[in-house]
Amino acid sequence: MKTDTEGKRQHILEIAASLFSKFGFAKTTLDDIADAVGMKKGSLYYYFNSKEAIFSAVIHEVATKVFSRMKEAAATAMTARDAILKSVESGLRTSKDTTNVIGVSVQVKMELMPLADRILKGFHEDLIKYLSDIIDQGIRNGEFRPCDSTRVAHAVNSSIEGIERGASYRDSILGIQKFDIEKVIDESLFLVNLILDGLRPGATSPTMPSRN
Secondary structure, eight states, X not given: OOOHHHHHHHXXXXXXXXXXXXXXXXXXOHHHXXXXXXXXXXXXXXXXXXXXXXXXXXXXXXXXXXXXXXXXXHTTOSSHHHHHHHHHHHHHHHHHHHHHHTTOOHHHHHXXXXXXXXXXXXXXXXXXXXXXXXXXXXXXXXXXXXXXXXXXXXXXXXXXXXXXXXXXXXXXHHTOSSOOHHHHHXXXXXXXXXXXXXXXXXXXXXXXXXXX
């Protein structure tokens, strides 16, 4: 059971998330958040010492939920490949569902992305470790050929981020408020499958350019 302080803190995060989504991070002030919550700004400092701290907490909540759903999905997989694909789909869908609840627009998503990236540095490191562990499991059971699992994990993550950001940027240019998550998932799974195809035993390794 949550304490009164925890409950109030959660309420502040929910209200702040809605304001960030509607107006953007730059235009949302602590006064706006305090007014929407129904408290004085001075009282708000009891729970958070800055707007950045509130936003950071919002992003961490989303990331924690996404990571948890990814692991739940992977737990139902019978193979390492399936675990990665289920994780990718679940992660994208949960992230989208979470932002849909607070009505985030494509334009606001583009504004917040650089700040969210800085806040989520640790999460990204954990994600790479999570993916590389699954790949290592696939190597051990003979599903994948020996490879640099961390490098492959980075490739998988970067591919997905590129597709998602590309969709957000394209839709912001076209004035589309919500990008098509099903299309993003389909394109992401297609690309990840191509990467994983290269890990099959007997698959030819790509010729790497010289770093001299």
